[in-house]
Amino acid sequence: MSSAQEVFADWTSGTEVISYQACPVCKSAWYFRRRFCPSCGASDPATKQASGRGVVYAETLVHRAPVAEAREHVPYKIVLVDIDEGLRVMAHGEADLEIGDRVSAAFKPFLGGIVPFFAKSS
Numbered sequence: 323m324s325s326a327q328e329v330f331a332d333w334t335s336g337t338e339v340i341s342y343q344a345c346p347v348c349k350s351a352w353y354f355r356r357r358f359c360p361s362c363g364a365s366d367p368a369t370k371q372a373s374g375r376g377v378v379y380a381e382t383l384v385h386r387a388p389v390a391e392a393r394e395h396v397p398y399k400i401v402l403v404d405i406d407e408g409l410r411v412m413a414h415g416e417a418d419l420e421i422g423d424r425v426s427a428a429f430k431p432f433l434g435g436i437v438p439f440f441a442k443s444s
């Protein structure tokens with residue numbers, strides 16, 4: 323296996339995909355890339371594509387832009403979503419999302435790239 327930095331084709335590089343890692347040993351799933359499982363320490367986690375479907379865990383409406391380039395977007399909704407595969411992601415979402423809503427991800431342009439954007443699903 324190469325020691326070079328692995329390249330993920332996901333939304334951070336402009337591809338409309340949410341990727342995550344999963345442990346081949348204990349089946350934990352997580353979002354931020356690591357070389358070892360945060361639950362059991364096993365190495366060589368698998369990289370997978372998330373379904374983009376889940377449930378809103380928390381939500382907040384951002385009124386103050388964190389950077390000048392984001393001022394045109396305020397107010398905007400930021401959500402934490404528990405994805406069906408067992409990971410939690412932070413993303414943008416529709417303004418009316420509430421905790422417990424069933425959602426699915428699309429993608430929207432934001433600050434020169436794309437970001438996951440969640441909307442209610444049935």
Ligand SMILES: [Zn+2]
Pocket residue numbers: 345346347348349350359360361362363364
């Ligand atoms: Zn594990």
